[in-house]
Amino acid sequence: MLEATPLTEGWVLCHEGVGLPAVVPGCVHTDLLAAGVIPDPFLGRNEAEVAWVGRRDWTYETDLPTGSGHEQTDLVFDGLDTVAEVLLDGQLLGRTRNMHRGYRFDVTGLGGRLSVRFASAYAEAEAVRGKVGDRPAAYAEPYQYLRKMACSFGWDWGPTLVTAGIWRPVRLERWSTARLARVRPVVTVQQGVGVVELHIEVERTRVEAELTLEARVGGVRARGEVTGTRGVVRVEVPDAELWWPRGYGEQSLHDVELTLCHDSVVLDVWRRRVGFRSVELDTSADGRGTGFTLVVNGERLFARGVNWIPDDVFPSRVTRERYRRRLGQAADAGVDLVRVWGGGIYESEDFYDACDELGLLVWQDFPFACAAYPEEQPLRGEVEAEARENVVRLMPHPSLVLWNGNNENLWGFRDWGWEGRLAGDSWGEGYYLGVLPRVVAELDPTRVYTAGSPWSGSWAHHPNDPAHGTHHSWEVWNRADYAEYRSEVPRFVAEFGWQAPPAYATLRRALPGEELAADSPGMLHHQKAEDGNGKLARGLARHFALPEGDFDRWHYLTQVNQARAVAAGIEHWRAHWPECAGTVVWQLNDCWPVTSWSAIDGDGREKPLYHELRRLYADRLLTLRVRGEGLVLAAVNQAAGPWTAALELRRMSVAGEVIGAVRLELAARARAVAELPVPDGLVPDGAKEFLVVDSEGLRALYFPVPDREIPYPRPEFEVVAGSGSVTVTARTLVRDLLLQADRLGPDVRADRGLVTLLPGERVTIGVEGWETPDAAAARAALYCQEPAR
Incomplete structure (x- = not known):
């Protein structure tokens, strides 16, 4: 039986001739921080004080034991960040250059001092750039020249903290005769029967050994044989319970166990959980353009989504419990889809396990974002290798429904001046329209692939055309009032959002001793967006009288404005289902304390936007909108059954007087939107009036003018x-x-x-x-x- 021994003890980080205690999995910054060598980069302006760390080479060392009683011993790294040489007693075992892959080295019969020498990611990126030529990007840092988490190099919400280290588990695996090298589970539902087809590759020490396979799914078993290094076992589960996204049914999960044997001796065992469900993407054309609608188990969905960034700029710190807490917050807010954004990582199994259990659909970007990526070696081979590894690794998870080629790179090529600058050089199109769809089709045919976000489906339309495919709505935040969200109906809004600062306690912890102001030094350092404070100020000025010198009031109003802005978009787009088939808010979470678009700040505290999402993403939503000279009430019913209810409409003055009232009956079909015109006599007239609609604990409000024009009474x-x-x-x-x-x-x-x-x-x-x-x-x-x- 294969024996796995974690290598977590005795590691040291070599720093200026001294061995500092190191935590593995971990990274250089966290080890230096624990040793008191650097200050906390999340506090004040310390980020700048630790920039030197990313420019240095680093070495991790420990003692590797010998002896096992097995024929083969492998040293297995699940993740090395990023460019490293692995040596044993000074002898080179191999080199790595990809954070997103695992590595295996034969150390049979060997022992001694194990060293992992990390080169500066900057040095590697600059060397690759020198070889393949310069490429444009949204940011000046050279993140597109190596396979490393792009946002390590900073983003418009993230710090520049370029780290290195053994960021995922490392272990010794000792085995004899054969081991399971790869198990690729293809899970389908065929006429009510759940089918798990396990495609197996083995590694052998004995070519002549007869190997058998036994698979179990729940109480159903099947057997198979290995021919050479490959085998297939098919298990059929009659009347299999389906896995559903939250709000549509149960999240039924089934234990799968695959055993590799030789002469009845168990050599290796592979265990996972799977869920039976079907996934389609309806991109058919209609009179309004080209749709983008997810269909799970035959049910068409309006996706209530959030974008996910790495929950910490040092991902090794994100524990299973932290994943569960953050994703639990998403589920509690009514979210049913989480998009893993392309400037981050393929997350750990803990992330996808939590999504499986919570019924959160996962849209997984391949890690490419906001840059032209060279397609020459050494990058091209790494891209295909990482894609193959991660597609197979994540296949068991029923929550994963969509693979996406990149974030904004197809759009960038067309609109950001790249085409002329590239002058024919490669920029990633061969990945998104060639390598990646080929890998997904070959290895994971049960899932949807789309070339990018945004993407209109082909070059026949602009990549960010709202009438075709996925759309990123950023012109509103950058240049307009959030009321402009109501000016169009994209087929699927994969990114949109509005900024706000984090919670007050988060700011107090992150900026100790600072007298807080919108433009105080620490606040400006923790605002990474271009002209971010200017956009916040202009967004406030359109609605509120700006509070001069009152930080607490500014803090409150910016958070209100964030919630109002996101509400304007979601209410409008949900009311246009099925023309619009989803909204994915930018963003759920933060990786440090910062002013950003997040609903949950870098310390895990929930902003007002988070609580507003609970209303906006509930199964049932009431919203009022202008149509012509009148008002229309839209009743959005995403529940499984029809919605019939009494509505109370009241035209009121801000002084509290009821000017007019009426009761109406609502009837909305399941998974549909019903509209009711507001009677003319109830439409508010001027700044002193508003309309309120109530039904079964739900409320919709309509004020006809911005807050700065409303003569609010002094609140009592x-x-x-x-x-x-x-x-x-x-x-x-x-x-x-x-x-x-x-x-x-x-x-x-x-x-x-x-x-x-x-x-x-x-x-x-x-x-x-x-x-x-x-x-x-x-x-x-x-x-x-x-x-x-």
């Missing part, structure tokens, strides 16, 4: 603080009430975000982690809209 409300809750009772209109719970204590959490109360209404906010409830403290942590100053 009562506050009661109890054990685990804060209750607010409104005496006036209280719009966008927000309890910033982290101001009560850094570990305090609230269970809801922005809420608007009419006079006499009451809300109880659940508060977790607050040990000494106090009404005065709660009132000080409450914010809402106020009269213009």
Whole structure:
């Protein structure tokens, strides 16, 4: 039986002739940080103080034991970041140049001092650039010249912290006769029967040995034989329970066990979980363009998505528990699709396991983003090797439904001035339209492949044409008011978003001792977007009277504006289902404390946007929108059954007077949108009026003018603080009430975000982690809209 021994102990990081204790898996920065050699790069402006780390070469060392009683011993690295030489007692075992691959070295009968020498990623990238020629990119750093996580080199939300290290597990594998070198599970559903077809490759020490295979899926077993180094076992599971995305059914998972034997002796065992489901992508043309609709088990979906970036700029720190917590937050917000963005990594098994269990569909980018990527060696061979390895590694996971070739590179070629600069040089098209679809078709035929995001389906249309395929909507954030989201209906919005700073407690931890201001030194350092603060200011000015010198008010309003902006897009696009078949918000998470587009900040705290997503991505949503001279109420029903309900519509003054009211009956089919025109007499007229629609705990609001023009009354409300809750009772209109719970204590959490109360209404906010409830403290942590100053 194959024996695996993790190599986690005794590692040292060589620094200036001294061996510092090293954690494996880990990286240089975290080891230097633990040893007190560098300050925390997430705090203040320390990022700049540790830039030298990425320019150095580094060596990790430990002692490798000998002896095993087996015929073969392999040294196995699941991930090395990135350019390394592996040596044993000074003898070269091999070289690596790809963070996204694993490596195996034969060390049979060997032992001694194991050294892993990492070259600077900068040095390698610059050497490759010198060989293949310069290529354009969205950022100045040379990330496209090596197969390393691109955002290590910084992004418009991330720090530049170019690290190195043994970032995934390393072990010794000892075995005899044969081992399972690769298992490729093709999982399908055929006329109600779940089929698992296991394609096996083995490595042998004995060519003559007769090898047998036994596979088990639940209680069903099947046998097969190995011919040479290959074999296939097919297991059929009658009446297999299907795996469904959350909100559509159960997440049925089935244990699979494959055993490799010789003369009834077990040599190796492979275990995974699979789910039976079918996946299609409907890209058929219609009168409005070219669709992009995911179809799972025959059910057409509106994808309620978020973009995922690495949850830490040092991915080795992301534990199984952290993945589960972050993805659990996504599921609790109503998300059913997570797009793993192409400037990051292929995540660990823990990520996809959590998505399998939570029913989160995974859209997986291949790691290419915002740059022209050379297609010459040494990169081309690495790209195909990493694609083959990771496609097979991730195949068992039913949550994975779509492979995507790249992020924004097809768009960049057409619109960002690349074509002229390249003058015929390679830039990645051969990967996205050649290598990658070929690999997916050969190895993983049960899943969808698309060449890029955005991508219109062919060069016959502009890559980011909203009428065809996937669309990235960034002109609004960059240049316009978020009301412009309502000006078009893309077929699938794969990226859009609006910035806001992180939670107050996150800022206080990240910027110790700093007097906070929108433009204070630390705030500016933790704002990586080009003209990010300028865009925040212009976005606020379109809606609010800007608070001069009041950081707390600025902080609150920017967070409100982020939630409002994303709501404007999602409400509009969901109301146009099935023409629009999905929204993927940029972005769910952050990799450090920063002003960004995230719903959950770098310390894991939920912004108001997060709580707004819970409303926007609920199965049922009410939204009001202008049509011609009138208003239309759209009732979005993504639930499995029809929605019939009574609606209460009230035209009100901001002073609290009901000007007009009516009750209407709503009837929306399952997975459909129903529209009702608002009666003319209920349409608000001018800045002093608004419309509110209520039904079964759902509410839609319509104010006809920006907040800066609304004569809000001075908010009056009562506050009661109890054990685990804060209750607010409104005496006036209280719009966008927000309890910033982290101001009560850094570990305090609230269970809801922005809420608007009419006079006499009451809300109880659940508060977790607050040990000494106090009404005065709660009132000080409450914010809402106020009269213009």
